[in-house]
Amino acid sequence: MEKVIKSSDRVKDHGEVFTPKRIVNLMLDQPEIQSKINDLQATFFEPSAGEGAFLVELLKRKLKVAKNESVSAKLFNTKSLLALSTLYGIELLEDNVEMLVMNMITTFNIEYSNIIQEKFGGKVNQHVFDSAKVIIQANMVQGNTLEKITSDGSPIIFSEWKPVSGNKVQRTEYTFESIINQSGPTGTVQGATEEMDLFADTDFFADLQKKEPRMKKYALCGWTSIYKQEIV
Template structure:
């Protein structure tokens, strides 16, 4: 099992930027939503300048290296998605430069499938998903590709976001309902272009893998399918 790449720092951080009394930097970015949220959750957002500096450190994995589309990135404190959106922007820009236009829809979905995040607060989670979807849709609309709610492209993108960017507490490994946080790997199937094999796993199993612990969880199994059909979610035992 491959492991996701952790970003150099959490999306919500207290270091690096001078913040005025209203939670703004010199570039007028809003880095805090309220003093109460800072006190309750330590919520201070990373400025865009610092996001870009951090992502420059992993430029090869994001943009230039082999299999850059499938290199996984995990944000344990996603906030409103500033890191995740920047990662997607860079991957999409690299796809635009390195792939023929006919492959952009497939590769953009695999890029989206490589991005993972956990966020504690529901309003931030919604903002992160919305920001990622806006980038994805804009990329295709600029290329003249239909990406409305009726298309498989849009529906699959929404499904991948709902599966990969989730609500939960990274420290405990559980969501608000008390269920374990669960993700899925989206493996390309060799010799079957645009085909994906879904493999679920729990966040706790990632931690356990580091210490050599066994994962006894029984997971759903899924049929192989085109990546633009993942929203149809066909189970292998159905």
């Protein structure tokens, strides 16, 4: 029997109820949703993601679209990661978000491997697996959707994965609040601003007045190089 609740206490405390697979498929089969699924760059956001009932099924369907749009294993490597990069979720409960990440990683790895081997007769690319893991961990966040903060009170941060000509991708971070308010990106990488050396041979306080910490950003890279997470 399909699991709908974990416990009555969790239903009472958090309103946690899982959506049955049949209902998930009925909702995703709606024509207006299908048209978005068929657009690899259309994004989907699940504000109460649970263990990933909707996101896992969306991933499967988007990977089929990526398969149909690909004429080679190399192109599918790129399009599979593009499809994955458009799926976002927030989940409040820690055990659920751990399962969400695991389910997304497992689903991607299985579906990608099957398509590469069955359609293209090729070998799986470990860099695709590694890059997919980075995308999933960035796009699936533990936090409070209504308050727009993580479990430790920090702003929820999401990454945009913008395709650039030449099969490249530019990763840019936004707070969830800035996405809603359309106020632009953070302008840096979380935790990666350049620090000033307090012990350098210079007049620190004079230098402080004229020098701001240099903001950093993710380097433009190929889709299968996302796993390197290079910062410039």
